[in-house]
Amino acid sequence: MRDRHNIKKQTQRQNSMAKTLRISFELRNAYNVNSVIYALKQIFLIKKIIPESAYGMGNLKVLFNILALFKEITGAFIGKLLYIAVMIFMVSGLYKGVEQPDAYIHILFLLTFVGAMINTYLFNPSRDKYYAIVLLRMNAKEYAIVNYGYELIKVFVGFMLFGCILGGVSGVPAYVNIIIPFFVVGAKLTSSAAGLYRYEKWQYDPNENSADKIKVISTLLLLLAAYGLPALKLIIPVQVSVVIMIVMIFTGILSIRKILTFDQYRTVYGKMLKEADVQIEKADNVKLEESRKAIQIDDSDEIACNKKGFEYLNLLFVNRHKKILWKPVMRISVICLMVVIAAIVSPFMFSDVKAGTKELLMKELPISLFIMYFINRGASFTQALFMNCDHSLLTYTFYRKPNAILELFKIRLKGIIKINLVPAVMLGCGFAMTLFLVAPHINPINYLVVLVTFPAESIFFSVHYLVIYYLLQPYNAGTEIKSGMYQVVTALTYVVCYAMIQIKIPTFVFGMAAIGFSMLYCVTACVLVYKIAPKTFKLRA
Structure with missing residues (x-):
């Protein structure tokens, strides 16, 4: 009886998470579709073809759903291709006196830690999280875990596909190319679990967009080491990198339990999304304040006194904005x-x-x-x-x-x-x-x-x-x-x-x-x- 009850409970949980994933897709798709319609309506000539009722037209939305799906796919995989090709593959071939496979592994190894800190996915205060958790009152834990898992799958597939291709072209050993996707996912899982631990113990803000000094300094040092050391012909030995990669894979596996059992996702997201809105508002206010500070009102305004109409207005504007002009x-x-x-x-x-x-x-x-x-x-x-x-x-x-x-x-x-x-x-x-x-x-x-x-x-x-x-x-x-x-x-x-x-x-x-x-x-x-x-x-x- 107990086994049957556990199976039933597990089935219900799986159905609930599948439903959460479906709603997440529908929500993201609706947001993407409306974004596509809005963007098209801003384009000259096209905006006359698309009526205001397009946001609610079922037949027309089929086309926009296809465009939104294309946007989702390209965003998921083209980004990974460009990242690996531009940030790693192309750069690794520029160093003289360093073998490209060694430079490739060195750069990817260090950049992965940068990505684990500043691009966690779990702590990104995105607009879809706001709609789902704050407005629709969805189960925050289910939403976080399901969407985080979805993002990690995209990362894994992208690195397994494009990493193996470009890594193979660079001469990276096949076994390292296979380890890399697991390492990248493991690093992100470890970083996310560490963020949850710090929140529980010290109420540390896990928002990945926050300007944390330690995070900024660490990122700069890692970037400097990733691209600067090969120029000095200094490379982390491949064997050392591989050992640490394997360690990160195991720490990532151990981190899954923390991510699945954490019970304060609603509190974390509520605080994080609220702070994100405040930061956006502050950024807008800072922009306006800086613009006002750039205005100089001095005796030079008298120069414009012999002008009239729009000439007076423009000369006054130029005189008062010398700092930014x-x-x-x-x-x-x-x-x-x-x-x-x-x-x-x-x-x-x-x-x-x-x-x-x-x-x-x-x-x-x-x-x-x-x-x-x-x-x-x-x-x-x-x-x-x-x-x-x-x-x-x-x-x-x-x-x-x-x-x-x-x-x-x-x-x-x-x-x-x-x-x-x-x-x-x-x-x-x-x-x-x-x-x-x-x-x-x-x-x-x-x-x-x-x-x-x-x-x-x-x-x-x-x-x-x-x-x-x-x-x-x-x-x-x-x-x-x-x-x-x-x-x-x-x-x-x-x-x-x-x-x-x-x-x-x-x-x-x-x-x-x-x-x-x-x-x-x-x-x-x-x-x-x-x-x-x-x-x-x-x-x-």
Whole structure:
């Protein structure tokens, strides 16, 4: 009878946990589906196709369920592939004097301990935990254990699949590749159980996102050891790593009992999720406070007294935000000056550099687009505009009239161009001079093209970020970015600029194309702002 009762109780527990897992999937899927619908509704043209009722349409949600499932799968495994490939496999092949298999095991071994501390899964205050435990009042223990187990299975499968493939390519012994997935899971189990012990004994906050000093210092030291020691030709012996891996597997097995028997998950999650909300609120307040502190009110405001209307408003804004507009540009300009000096001096100090410099400036000028992408201040300029100016003025209808928008757009465009031109002109002049020194007998038009290309690209980025700010105004009243299309455009901007690194085009051809495109973009931008911005330049919900 007792055995039958135990079997029945165990069956009920298994059914309960299976139900919890199903509800967790449904909850996560609903959240993902709604996120996909919201993101698509932020994209121009597509948002007109998808009605507001899409959130409740069963047939349409089938498609979005497929997209959400794809997102779940890619998030589970593509992340592991990228982690192993970029953080371990590619880096391990860069060290000279160190065998790649040894470097691979060394880096993976130390990074696993970093992941065990800062990426536990069990103590991540994610939004789905808030919905399930706080709002739906699900059994916190069951929810924690079931979802933690699900995450560990994804980790195990990802490391077993991609770890064996990339480890095998690196020359890592097969038995080590098989041990590694068990080691990674064991390290996470051990770290999670240790967090639960510390909570019981000292009420230690297990939140993995908390800025614990010991955790931060340990992480930095482990990262330094992982990537720095191989450069010094110092590697943890493979035999030592394997022994510790096996030990961590056993400690992980022993840790399972603590994770399964811990009874304070609701208390821990309640405290952790509450603190997460407080931290987000504090972060937003800090951002606003820092933005206010950046405002300088001094005698320079009198300079604007002879201006009127939007010119007065813009000049007042620029004068009061010198800290966040001009100081970073001055720092960037100093760095650019150092780069230019190095570019001019190096060919004469090192003879083999001269030919490479000429090749770079004559055939690989598209790299300049990537450089200008990083040093332009367009994104920070528009963010400052919104937080300290447009945030309030967008509530007035006169501020969104076509003529007013176009007038202020042109005034602001002049301001941001002036800011971005300082380092751009410095780079243009410096590299034109460098080209003249390393190749004095080429067609002089090439010097002029190099000189003008950098300022032209700077103008393009100045226009680009201001245009997408006006046409896609991404911020809501809480200064959060809510435009999916804005994020798509900024991401594509980066991708295109990065792709230009791989392109080799004669300097004259690329330079003339960049200059012409920048001019055309400016004209098109003004037309689009005048026609479209009155409808799009508004506070988001």
